[in-house]
Amino acid sequence: MKHFDIHPVNRSLETAIQAKIDNLNKPKGALGRLEEIAMQVSLIQESLTPSLAHPCHLLFGGDHGIEREGVSVSPREVTWQQMINFTHGGGGVNMFCRQHGFKLRIVDVGVDYDLSDVEGIIDRKIARGTKNFRYEAAMSEQEFDQAIHVGCEMADDCIAEGCGVLCVGEMGIANTSPSSVWMSLFGNIPLEECIGAGAGLDKPGIRHKYEVLSKSLDNYRSQEPQPTPITPLRYFGGFEMIAAIGAMLRAAEQHLVVLIDGFIMTACAVAAIRLYPTAKDYMIFTHCGDESGHKRMLDMVGAKPLLHLGLRLGEGTGALCTYPLIDSAVRMINEMNNFDNARITKYF
Numbered sequence: 001m002k003h004f005d006i007h008p009v010n011r012s013l014e015t016a017i018q019a020k021i022d023n024l025n026k027p028k029g030a031l032g033r034l035e036e037i038a039m040q041v042s043l044i045q046e047s048l049t050p051s052l053a054h055p056c057h058l059l060f061g062g063d064h065g066i067e068r069e070g071v072s073v074s075p076r077e078v079t080w081q082q083m084i085n086f087t088h089g090g091g092g093v094n095m096f097c098r099q100h101g102f103k104l105r106i107v108d109v110g111v112d113y114d115l116s117d118v119e120g121i122i123d124r125k126i127a128r129g130t131k132n133f134r135y136e137a138a139m140s141e142q143e144f145d146q147a148i149h150v151g152c153e154m155a156d157d158c159i160a161e162g163c164g165v166l167c168v169g170e171m172g173i174a175n176t177s178p179s180s181v182w183m184s185l186f187g188n189i190p191l192e193e194c195i196g197a198g199a200g201l202d203k204p205g206i207r208h209k210y211e212v213l214s215k216s217l218d219n220y221r222s223q224e225p226q227p228t229p230i231t232p233l234r235y236f237g238g239f240e241m242i243a244a245i246g247a248m249l250r251a252a253e254q255h256l257v258v259l260i261d262g263f264i265m266t267a268c269a270v271a272a273i274r275l276y277p278t279a280k281d282y283m284i285f286t287h288c289g290d291e292s293g294h295k296r297m298l299d300m301v302g303a304k305p306l307l308h309l310g311l312r313l314g315e316g317t318g319a320l321c322t323y324p325l326i327d328s329a330v331r332m333i334n335e336m337n338n339f340d341n342a343r344i345t346k347y348f
Contacts, residue, residue: 001144001145001148001230001275002145002148002149002152002246004249004250004252004253004275004276004279005253006249006252006253006276006278006279006282007278008278008281009040009043009044009046009281009282010043010046011043013042013043013046013047013048014039014043016048017038017039017042017043017048017333018039020048020333020338021035021038021039021333023338023339023340023346024332024333024336024337024338024339025336025337025338025339025344026336031329031332033304033306033325033329034325034328034329034332035329035332037284037306037325037326037329037330038050038329038330038332038333040257040281040284041257041326041329041330042333043281044255044256044257044281044282045164045255045257046255048333049333049334050330050333050334051164051330051334052164052165052257052326052327052330053162053163053164053165054103054158054161054162054163054164055100055101055102055103055163055164055165055166055167055323056102056103056104056105056158056161056163056165056166056167057093057097057102057103057104057105057166057167057168057169057316057320058105058107058151058154058155058158058166058167058168058169058244058247058316059086059093059104059105059106059107059168059169059170059171059315059316060107060109060150060151060154060168060169060170060171060172060239060240060241060243060244060247061079061080061082061083061106061107061108061109061110061111061121061170061171061172061240062079062108062109062110062111062129062130062170062171062172062175062238062239062240062241062243063076063079063110063111063112063128063129063130063172063173063174063238064076064129064130064138064172064173064174064175064177064178064238065129065130065131065132065133065134065138066130066132066133066134066138066174066177066178066212066216067129067173067174068132069132069134069212070205070208070212071174071177071208071209071212071213072173072174072176072177072201073200073201073205074173074174074200075173076112076129076173076174077113078173079111079112079113079171079172079173080111080112080113080115082171083106083108083111083113083115083118083121083171084115084118084121086104086106086120086171087106087118087119087120087121091315092313092315092317093169093315093316093317093320096317096320096321097320099320100320100323100324100327102167102320102323103158103161103163105122105154105157105158106120106121106122107121107122107124107150107154107243108121108122108123108124108125109124109125109126109147109150109239109240109243110125110126110127110128110129110130110147110172110238110239110240111125111128111129112128112129113128122154124150124153124154124243126139126143126146126147126150126239127139127143127239130237130238130239133178133216133220133235133236134212134215134216134219135219136223137223137234137235138178138234138235138236138237138238139234139237139239139242140234141230141234143234143239144230144233144234144237144242147239147242147243147246148242148243148245148246148249149246150243150246151242151243151244151245151246151247151248151249151250152246152247152249152250154243154247155246155247155250155251155254155256156250158251159251159254159256163256164256164257165256165257165258165259165326166247166251166256166257166258166259167258167259167261167316167319167320167323168244168247168248168258168259168260168261168265168268168316168319169261169265169314169315169316169317169319170238170240170241170244170264170265170314170315170316171240171314171315172238172240172241175238175240175241175264175314176196176263176264176291177209177212177213177236178236178237178238178241178267179241179263179264179266179267180194180195180196180213180293181194181213181216181217181232181236182232182233182236182237182267182270182271183267183270183293183296183297183300184217185217185232186232186270186271186274186300187296187297187300189293189296191210191213191214191217192210193293193296194293194296195209195210195213195293196263196290196291196293216236220232220235220236229274229275230275233245233271237271241264241267241268244265244268245268245271245272245275248260248268248269248272248279248283249272249275249276249279251282252272252276252278252279252281252282252283255282256282257282257284257326258279258282258283258284259283259284259286259316259319259320259322259323259326260283260284260285260286260303260319261286261287261314261315261316261317261318261319262287262289262291262294262311262312262313262314262318263289263291263293263294263297263312264314265314265316265319266285266294266297266298266303267297269283269285269301269303270297270300270301273301280301280303283303284306284322284326285298285303285304285305285306286305286306286307286318286319286321286322287305287306287307287308287309287311287318287319287321287322288305288307288308289308289309289310289311289312289318290310290311290312291312306322306325307321307322307325309321
C-alpha cells in the first residue's frame with residue numbers, strides 16, 4: 001500500500017487561536033461547538049484567519065459481490081441508475097452541492113455496468129464490482145492499491161484547483177454490509193450489534209444479513225489467520241470505499257479539512273484512522289445517522305458528530321448538509337468583532 005506522510009496538526013498557534021476566539025465580543029465559550037470547529041480548522045490551516053476555499057465533493061461508485069446474497073433490499077442496478085441520475089443533477093448530492101457551492105466529481109471505480117460513455121462520470125473502473133466476500137476476498141492486493149491510487153488522484157485534482165475542504169461520499173448497493181463487518185472487527189463488537197436495516201430491510205431481512213455476514217467472517221478467519229492491517233479492508237471493502245479511504249488520507253496529508261458523512265463513510269474514516277491515527281486531526285464528523293451502530297462506531301474514534309438528523313441516504317449528503325455550520329464557525333473567527341474594537345467591557 002502507498003505510504004502517506006500525515007503529521008499531527010501543528011499546535012504552536014493553539015494559544016493564539018484560543019485567545020482570538022475568547023476575545024470575540026461574546027461570553028467565553030458561548031458559541032459552543034462552533035468555537036471547537038473554528039479551532040480545528042485554524043489548526044489544520046495553521047492560520048488565525050482560516051478559509052474554506054473551493055469546497056469539493058467526491059462521489060465514488062462501486063458494486064459489491066455480497067449483494068448477490070440478498071443482503072440489501074435494493075438491487076444492484078440501482079447503483080448504475082443512480083450514477084447516471086447524478087449526471088443529470090437529480091440526486092440529493094446534486095442539490096446539496098449546488099446549495100452550498102461544492103464542485104462535484106462523480107467517479108466510477110467499480111460499477112457493474114458500462115458507464116464509460118456517460119458524460120459527467122470519471123471512468124476509473126477497476127472491475128465490474130468486487131468479488132463475493134461470502135466465499136473469497138472482495139479484491140486483490142493490486143486492486144486495493146489501484147483503488148487507493150484513484151482516491152489520491154481525485155483528491156489531488158481537487159487540491160490542484162485550490163480546494164481547502166473535501167467532502168467524500170459513495171454510491172454502492174450493499175455497502176452497509178462491509179461497513180458492519182469492519183465495525184465488528186475494528187471495535188471488537190459482536191456482529192449482531194453492528195447490523196442494521198441499510199436501505200430498508202425488515203426484521204427477517206436483517207436476520208438473513210446477519211447470517212450471511214457471520215458465515216463470511218468465519219470464512220475470512222479460516223482463510224486469513226494472520227491478517228495485516230489492510231487485510232480486512234481488501235477482503236470486505238468495496239472499490240468505492242477503498243477509494244474514499246485513499247482520498248481521505250491524501251487530503252489529510254495535504255492539510256485539507258475533511259468532512260465525514262454517515263455510517264459507510266464513518267467506517268472508511270475509522271479504517272483510515274487505524275492505518276494513520278493522525279488523520280483524525282483533519283476530519284470533522286458531521287452527523288450521526290439512524291443506521292444501527294453508527295454512534296458506537298463514532299465512539300470508537302472519540303468522534304463527536306455535529307448533527308443527528310436521522311439521515312441514511314449516503315452520497316455524502318449529511319456532510320454537505322452540515323457545511324453551513326462549518327462555514328459559520330469560520331465566519332465567526334474572521335468576522336465577529338472583538339471586545340476592544342467594539343468598546344465593550346470584557347467581563348471575564
